[in-house]
Amino acid sequence: MSVILHVQGLTKGFTMHHLGSQMAAFSDISFDLNAGEFLLLKGQNGAGKSTMLRTLYRSYLAQAGQVLFHSDHGVIDLLRAADVDVTHLRRTEIGFVTQFLVARPRVSAEDLVAEPLRMAGHSAPQALDKARYWLKAFGVKDSLWRAYPTTFSGGEQQKVNLARALILPRKLLLLDEPTASLDAHARVALVARLQELKQNGTAMIGVFHHPDDVEHLIDRVIDLTPDAPNMEDRADVAV
Template sequence: MSEPILQASGLSKTFVLHLREGARLPVVSGASFELHAGECVALGGPSGAGKSSLLKMVYGNYRVDAGAIRVRDGDEQVDVARAAPRRLIRLRAHTMGYVSQFLRVIPRVSALDVVADPLLGDGVAPEEALPRARALLGRLNLPERLWPLPPATFSGGEQQRVNIARGLIAHRPLLLMDEPTASLDAANRQVVVELIGEKKRAGVAILGIFHDSEVREAVCDRVIDVTTFGQAA
């Protein structure tokens, strides 16, 4: 088997509740797992088990108390847990994508430009990036009349489709997904299942939270039970 794209080893995280006299809330302890090209792995467990926290640790939004998070970036292994901010920004720009539950973008930027932006950041010319963005928004059934509008006023499902399109339009070897179909109807959930399948066939490694059991069974190769990490915390 090829070298993993993601290796997490010995991860531990505790939140300190400063408004509760410094009370400590353990989240995970000794979390270890790896992810290879072309596979989709789900973080499983009940609400509060630490799934979102683990995903945020891998992306670098949460620092860890102990352990390492190694992401393969070309010929280099980058430890997200210890990477300098500039190195982490570069890793996110070219190697590690993220589809969150909620769309956070610059106000007054059109949905079309929001989706095309990752391609433009990769150096793709606008005359190629914009048609690709239109095609992906069309595939996700976002009405064309919305494309020139800022997505801040869209419905939750419309915003999520913009978010998915933005996260999937450019190639990233590692993709993190936090409940990507939570606000979608059955037809659009199926489109996302197809898009994830295409990413897997292109060799992308996907780590995600999929509460929808049908979606999870359709796209995931295995499930990591996060509660086993919480038991040690």
């Protein structure tokens, strides 16, 4: 299997200037991730699981280490890449699925979901067709497709969010508690979509409040609890 991500000595902490203090999140994390592999991050609250995902995505700036991503353009260190390159990779190769929808005023659910496809060069009607397909798959009622998601319930917003985040297949997908606030139907649809993406080679790193939802997808686990053995094979670990 081909390596997608090579992480070496990744270290992150936060400087809080108004308190004059530093707060460590995690240090010296190393692992490789192959195409089609699913890596679960586990650990107690505050262990740094979401921080790790955001650091890999470059929403947070790492303090040390290397994150070599094997992009279609060659190998690129995500920690040091130009912002414009990171923006490009986010539009095309690296996805981030959070539990929160970033809705925009006056943009309908179907337009919001179609946007990543339009940005990737698909025609507007084609993007809209696929958007409707995924909204339906995640169980969003068709009467809501043209409405503004800012007014939706938390669960409905999350379905729109998932449809948008997963509509375009990526090489690397970062999943931050995507099943939170989902009903059973949407959870089944999500797991089926993740399974399909995995089979097609998408590498995934995920944080799940209830890992049982994706148990059959997990290949490996990293425990970020301080002093825990860092990395294990799925076969040896009770999730």
